[in-house]
Amino acid sequence: MIAHVIEALAVLIVPAVLPSVTALGARPITVFLIPLVGAVFAAVAAELELVIGGTILEWFVILVVSANVVSLIRQRDLIVAPRGRGRRVHAAHENHRQGLMWRWPSAWPIFTVTVIGLALLWPLQALRAPVIAYDGYGIWTLHSLFIYGGHSSFLNDLTNPAYRFSNPNYPPLVPASGALGFAVTGDSSFRLAVVITSVLNACALGAAACGIVAISEDDARVVPRLAALAAGVVVCLIGFGLSGPYGVGGYADLLWAASAVAAIIIGLLLPPSGKRLVAAWVCATVAGLSKNEGFITALVILALLAVRYIPAQSRHRPAARAERAGRGVFSSLSFWRTWALRVAFVVIAALPGIFWTMYVKYRGIGSDFVGSSSQSVSLRFHATASAVWENFHVLPLAAAVALLGALVLRPTRRRLQVGNDGWMWVVVAASLAALFITYVFGALEIHWWLSTSANRTTIFAQLALYSDMAVWLAVAASAHPVELDAGAGPPALTRRSRSPSLEAPPYAGEGVA
Amino acid sequence: MRSNRCSALCRSSPGSWLIRPRKLAGVLARLAIVVGASIGLLAAAHTSLETTASLVTPSSISGWNSTYVQHSCLRAVFRHAVPKGTSVYVGGETTPASQLLLEAAALWANPVLNESSARWIVSLQPGNECVGYTLHAQRRRP
Numbered sequence: 001m002i003a004h005v006i007e008a009l010a011v012l013i014v015p016a017v018l019p020s021v022t023a024l025g026a027r028p029i030t031v032f033l034i035p036l037v038g039a040v041f042a043a044v045a046a047e048l049e050l051v052i053g054g055t056i057l058e059w060f061v062i063l064v065v066s067a068n069v070v071s072l073i074r075q076r077d078l079i080v081a082p083r084g085r086g087r088r089v090h091a092a093h094e095n096h097r098q099g100l101m102w103r104w105p106s107a108w109p110i111f112t113v114t115v116i117g118l119a120l121l122w123p124l125q126a127l128r129a130p131v132i133a134y135d136g137y138g139i140w141t142l143h144s145l146f147i148y149g150g151h152s153s154f155l156n157d158l159t160n161p162a163y164r165f166s167n168p169n170y171p172p173l174v175p176a177s178g179a180l181g182f183a184v185t186g187d188s189s190f191r192l193a194v195v196i197t198s199v200l201n202a203c204a205l206g207a208a209a210c211g212i213v214a215i216s217e218d219d220a221r222v223v224p225r226l227a228a229l230a231a232g233v234v235v236c237l238i239g240f241g242l243s244g245p246y247g248v249g250g251y252a253d254l255l256w257a258a259s260a261v262a263a264i265i266i267g268l269l270l271p272p273s274g275k276r277l278v279a280a281w282v283c284a285t286v287a288g289l290s291k292n293e294g295f296i297t298a299l300v301i302l303a304l305l306a307v308r309y310i311p312a313q314s315r316h317r318p319a320a321r322a323e324r325a326g327r328g329v330f331s332s333l334s335f336w337r338t339w340a341l342r343v344a345f346v347v348i349a350a351l352p353g354i355f356w357t358m359y360v361k362y363r364g365i366g367s368d369f370v371g372s373s374s375q376s377v378s379l380r381f382h383a384t385a386s387a388v389w390e391n392f393h394v395l396p397l398a399a400a401v402a403l404l405g406a407l408v409l410r411p412t413r414r415r416l417q418v419g420n421d422g423w424m425w426v427v428v429a430a431s432l433a434a435l436f437i438t439y440v441f442g443a444l445e446i447h448w449w450l451s452t453s454a455n456r457t458t459i460f461a462q463l464a465l466y467s468d469m470a471v472w473l474a475v476a477a478s479a480h481p482v483e484l485d486a487g488a489g490p491p492a493l494t495r496r497s498r499s500p501s502l503e504a505p506p507y508a509g510e511g512v513a
Numbered sequence: 514m515r516s517n518r519c520s521a522l523c524r525s526s527p528g529s530w531l532i533r534p535r536k537l538a539g540v541l542a543r544l545a546i547v548v549g550a551s552i553g554l555l556a557a558a559h560t561s562l563e564t565t566a567s568l569v570t571p572s573s574i575s576g577w578n579s580t581y582v583q584h585s586c587l588r589a590v591f592r593h594a595v596p597k598g599t600s601v602y603v604g605g606e607t608t609p610a611s612q613l614l615l616e617a618a619a620l621w622a623n624p625v626l627n628e629s630s631a632r633w634i635v636s637l638q639p640g641n642e643c644v645g646y647t648l649h650a651q652r653r654r655p
Contacts, residue, residue, distance in 0.1 A: 123561070125565065125569060126568040126569050128569060128574070129569060129573065129577040129578060130578060130580075131568055132577070132580065132581060132584075137584055137616055138612055142619055145619040145620045146620075148620065149619075156623070157619065160624065161626055162603075162626050163615065165607040165612060165615070188620070190581070190585070191581065234558045235554075237558040238557045238558055238561055239561075240561055240564070240565060241558065241562070241563075241564045241565070242557075242561070244564050245568060248568070394557070397549060398553070400549060401546055401549050404542050404545060404546050405546055407542065408539055408546070409543065409546065466553070466554060469553055470554060472546055473546070473547060473551065473554065476546045476550070477547070
């Protein structure tokens with residue numbers, strides 16, 4: 001069994017190393033994102049198996065070979081010197097080479113990865129036992145078997161009304177990762193698929209933790225860095241704690257929740273950069289391909305990423321001002337161009353999830369819970385509100401910490417270039433709204449449905465609020481007494497600005513996490 | 514107006530007594546954030562450690578093993594009892610027992626919801642074959 005697990009994980013991870021390092025750089029977060037990138041390849045391979053034909057293994061090989069060839073072409077710049085002789089050409093090449101180099105700047109990232117990895121190993125010790133819960137058998141490993149069977153089996157089983165109880169329209173990332181393990185090892189035991197899912201859960205939490213650690217990565221002081229690391233470690237433990245047996249029992253709930261939280265922290269809170277955008281996109285894609293509610297949340301996150309990374313044209317620019325004055329805000333060309341770009345960004349970034357959703361709709365593949373109920377909307381709403389609140393006791397504390405942080409720690413947050421955590425609350429509110437709509441207008445008997453799922457479907461909202469507290473803890477630990485007085489200017493305490501003798505991070509401005 | 518003057522004073526003389534209440538409030542607020550967030554996070558982390566520990570107690574492991582053996586056993590017995598690729602009927606409604614059979618049928622047989630279109634009828638009875646269940650498979654007469 002252990003040999004099969006190692007073999008399956010190696011096939012998922014090894015082909016994703018080069019594309020991940022090329023796209024994200026050699027950073028702590030890359031270590032945790034590599035298996036998730038492999039899982040995205042597996043999910044897309046499963047989609048292609050369903051739509052075109054063939055097997056998951058064939059499509060996976062085609063995808064990873066293509067991705068590695070593209071990455072190799074990009075990495076070629078490491079070896080081949082540029083043809084131009086000018087100083088600027090060489091300087092640009094050197095900068096590019098620095099960005100691609102496969103080494104970490106200090107021992108701190110290694111320490112970060114080691115500590116977070118050890119923290120994640122503790123909950124994974126539960127894998128000693130075959131902890132497979134109800135949906136682990138009834139949905140996720142079952143779908144792995146469907147995918148493992150090849151195109152005909154996959155299509156027939158998803159469209160078979162007898163299997164409607166297993167919610168066949170659920171996205172394919174989790175079952176595809178298990179199916180890839182089955183295909184590689186020839187062992188279709190449930191346990192193998194569940195171990196792979198648990199490792200992916202741990203990696204998603206590790207990515208979120210790396211995002212929290214990155215808040216203080218430019219701080220020269222040890223205490224803020226250790227505080228951020230401790231906050232990240234605690235979030236890892238909390239993620240598995242909120243999930244209980246579901247975190248190690250083959251369920252997809254923790255995977256989408258942790259990936260979505262990681263996408264928010266990396267993409268919406270950390271200072272913007274190209275590589276962080278790619279990392280956030282990977283996390284949002286994992287969330288969107290893991291579960292239906294994860295897809296809705298991923299769309300919201302991608303929309304906010306689009307707003308952040310494609311800003312509206314400055315209203316102070318003379319051309320824009322003249323255009324607005326002449327035509328009004330909504331009729332100006334720049335307004336529509338900006339929004340068209342944002343919509344295009346969301347559609348392209350969410351393409352794997354959108355493709356899956358549209359295809360299952362086209363095939364008439366539905367879910368057990370979609371339909372109408374004889375219970376009144378009012379009854380269902382009150383039952384949902386009560387069940388959600390039972391799992392949401394962290395809300396008052398998280399709200400108090402966020403409010404106090406916004407009032408007191410704004411100068412520190414701005415100095416650290418951490419985005420407004422209101423983004424996080426917006427995504428949580430949107431996710432909860434989608435959850436309420438599903439429960440209130442769903443087909444299943446509401447009390448039974450809530451009793452079997454509310455503690456899982458609220459994992460994202462809970463984890464997001466705990467992560468928000470962890471972010472504020474990291475920001476508070478970085479605060480300087482001068483910053484606690486309103487009106488005082490930000491002190492120069494970062495490594496980059498405090499002392500020229502301290503080495504600046506090699507990938508400054510291009511950091512991932 | 515008054516606050517503007519205070520703000521100017523505070524900036525010009527950072528050590529003066531005027532700045533202290535505001536600074537003290539800031540320090541206390543920061544302390545409240547650190548203490549509040551730490552307590553919330555550590556309490557949740559403690560619960561998490563307890564949850565993980567509860568999953569690996571001997572009785573829990575025994576329970577998980579039992580369920581796993583039941584599923585694996587039913588899968589093997591199903592494949593022994595029913596020929597590959599045939600259509601099977603396991604019940605019109607989804608019950609825990611029929612769900613176990615549908616899971617066991619994956620990649621082996623084609624489950625159908627209509628009894629008349631099935632070649633085999635499979636059901637679970639209480640027994641000792643697979644941890645509390647015995648599988649019964651019966652070929653339908655044409």
